[in-house]
Amino acid sequence: MALETILFYVLGTLAVGSSLLVIGQRNPVYSVMLLIASFAALAGIYVLLDAPFTAVTQIIVYAGAIMVLFLFVVMLLNVGQEDAAEYDRSHPFNRPFVRRFGALLGIVFVAELAWAVWHVSTRQPAAIAAAAPGSVSSVREIGRVLFTDYAFPFEATSLLILVALVGAVVLARQDAE
Amino acid sequence: MDPVFIAQVALVLVVFHALLLSAAGMVWAERKVAARLQQRFGPTYTGFAGLLQPFADVFKLFFKEELRPAAADKILFYIAPIISAAAAFAAFCVVPFGPPTDFWGLLPHKIPLYVADVNVAILIVFAIASMGVYGIVLAGWSSNSKYSLLGGLRASAQMISYELSYGMSLAAVLVLANTLSLQEIVNGQSGYWFGFIPRWFVFLQPIGFAVYMIAGIAETNRAPFDFPEAEQELVAGYHTEYSSMSFAMFFLAEYVNMVTVSAVATNLFLGGWHGPFLPAWLGFLWFFLKVAAILFFYLWLRWTMPRFRYDQLMQFGWKVLLPVATLNLLATAAGVLYFGA
Secondary structure (H helix, E strand, O other), X not given: OOHHHHHHHHHHHHHHHHHHHHHHOOOHHHHHHXXXXXXXXXXXXXXXXXXXXXXXXXXXXXXXXXXXXXXXXXXXXXXOOOOHHHHHHHOHHHOHHHHHHHHHHHHHHHHHHHHHHHHHHHHOHHHHHHXXXXXXXXXXXXXXXXXXXXXXXXXXXXXXHHHHHHHHHHHHHHHHO | OOHHHHHHHHHHHHHHHHHHHHHHHHHHHHHHHHHHHOOOXXXXXXXXXXXXXXXHHHHHXXXXXXXXXXXXXXXXXXXXXXXXXXXHHHHHHHOOOOOOEOOOOOOOOOEOOOOOOOXXXXXXXXXXXXXXXXXXXXXXXXXXXXXXHHHHHHHHHHXXXXXXXXXXXXXXXXXXXXXXXXXXXXXXXXXXXXXXXXXXXXXXXXXXXXXXXXXXXXXXXXXOOOOOOOHHHHOOHHHOOOOHHHHHHHHHHHHHHHHHHHXXXXXXXXXXXXXXXXXXXXXXXXHHHHHHHHHHHXXXXXXXXXXXXXXXXXXXXXXXXXXXXXXXXXXXXXXXXXXXX
């Protein structure tokens, strides 16, 4: 087996395994650390795909900045271990309707994912082949495309994130009034 | 065996041990500079001018007992110093310290003098530096002590705040140099203006350099920004509960981080290995000299300035440093557009 294939399976196992463990154990600080491990493995896969810029961005933005914030909040609130029995009794997410709705969403998501994977692998080899070689690895090319061809979706996404941020602040402040 | 491969493996070992030794040198220099600034002598008995003092320190720490608080989180308590040290060493792997060389004809072609060849080098330094904070934060949390926790919380808040200004000052240089590769950034600074002023980016980016240095001090948790360990308030901050070699690893990480920040500053702003008088293959001597000068500045600053207050640190970071760095980036971009790169 080629080295790249072996590395892909190692990193893939690491990413999937640590992602499962994020929701599979009760200590929130461990969850945060496992999520960072998952992001790091994902960054490794980006490197294998010859996209070092995407990999570094993944580390800087997600593993470096956002997860520090997560860890900061978890530590500041000093969240203890989740008590399973208490959680089952009181949590609003455990009402029957919410659980069924969540299951439905899960099924829809898996179906969507399967469709996307199938679509990519069978329908669009020509489009992928048509993309300029090295276009994902060149920072210059990414910057040019981002601010010309994809300028509108790029700006719309940043606006969306800003709205979410303002929304979170508004929701958090409601208690004070 | 391929001589290039052997040379590259040798390079990895040399860089690793040079970083270890530089940390030892920094321990010695810190004690000497501190002593001189306070009109004392510092270490004098162990070796010539106390040069063996850091090795004596390490031997002492080796034979100390490794203690762990009963209520500490076992796994994270051991992992935290490892994360700190590993991140500190890893960041240096993309930093070039001399011009490409074939070692006087020993190799068939020239190899660049750094460990890893990545075309987004400067971002790698930035990314790995931002991972180092986890070591400190986890040490603070897993010790299960209120002083450690406060130190860890302060570290995370401080590093998030100053990372932005740090990144902005880097971006201004990238706009000037038009590349992300440290090697090419250094090459862009060769030659002179008017025949005698070296074409270093510090002359084009004085504000960027100042922002980088200030943010760099905050990122490495050095005085006057050493809040995570503030010994008068927090005993020893995040490493209060650590002893023996895991304690030493935090210090190793701190000094190696300082060396990395100084080396990157040298490459970005001070022309790297370019300098007068010496032939090109001795350029690394200029590099070491410049790094040493910045490190001395760090030590000088630590023993001259009192610590800020924590709210001052946050105010300064968000309300002064970040706007200045952003304006500097915008002005640089406008200048490059107007005058051409």
